[in-house]
Amino acid sequence: MLNDLLPGRKILDVWSSYGGVIHRGKNHIKNKKYFSQFRKKVVGEKIESVNRRGKNVLIHLNKNKTILVHMKMTGHLLFGKYQKAGAETKKPEGWEKEPWFPIKNKALQDPFNRFIRLVFTLSNGKHLVLSDVRKFAKVCLIEKGEKTDLDDLGPEPLDKNFNFEIFKTIILHRPNSPIKSVLMDQGLIAGIGNIYSDEILWLSGIHPESRVSKAPEEKLKLIFKNIKLLLAKGIKFKGDSTSDYRNPDGIRGAFQYHHKVYQRKGEKCLKKGCGGKISRIVVGGRSAHFCDRHQKKY
């Protein structure tokens, strides 16, 4: 979607609401002065293309520079016409926390889009903004040859070359770990988060705490198949807006309407004829939802 909107536009200016939204190098190093360095390097550049690696959005500029955006829990990128409040301008109600607000666009005026921490002013009167309630999101500039977080990511699960044998080899590097933690380890496989791991394991009929090496081959095959299936479904429905996530046009994704287990604690299992109930436990520090009947623990 951003790849339809951004390429060809020039970055005219960058604004941020707090020092620290811009990070540098590997491992999340924060420093207020990085913002001015970042701004100097990207202003005047033209956006060539946009793509994704794992959970990172990559905005490629000319001269071998790439802006990396990781939205973490509550970040989302929005695109449209925005205005910065001044002495004369009046903001919509509820938008007092940050100075930027969208002009004449109902979807962008969604209350979950209020937390505008970073603004790229683009050519032709449009803006790319980052809304992020919890301020976990991270943005950094990658210059050619620099080491980045991307170097540590596992393969893309939707890549045609990512086959069952590769999957099996990768996850068996952590034979005694719970399967859910392994699926969510970005260094093993890139891009699977908490919601998708729960949904993958429900569909595969395997308990989130199952040890990788104990799971039978046919279960691993099922998990492999369902990773591809559910990530593709997530993309098809334009993401999951259980919480605050919005698409670049400000509109909700629809994957939340297709949850079978995530956040269904205490409700009936939706698998035909199962009759089980959904439980919630903590695995690897994250909430894990599963059916107490048809998800087998190995």
Add this chain to the structure above:
DNA sequence: TGCAGTGTTGCTTC
């Protein structure tokens, strides 16, 4: 009212 919970990840400690 207080506290658990939250599309995530990195650091510290053991």
Add this chain to the structure above:
DNA sequence: CGAAGCAACACTGC
């Protein structure tokens, strides 16, 4: 090496 616990942060819902 790996696992657990905590930290970053702000808000919602029970």
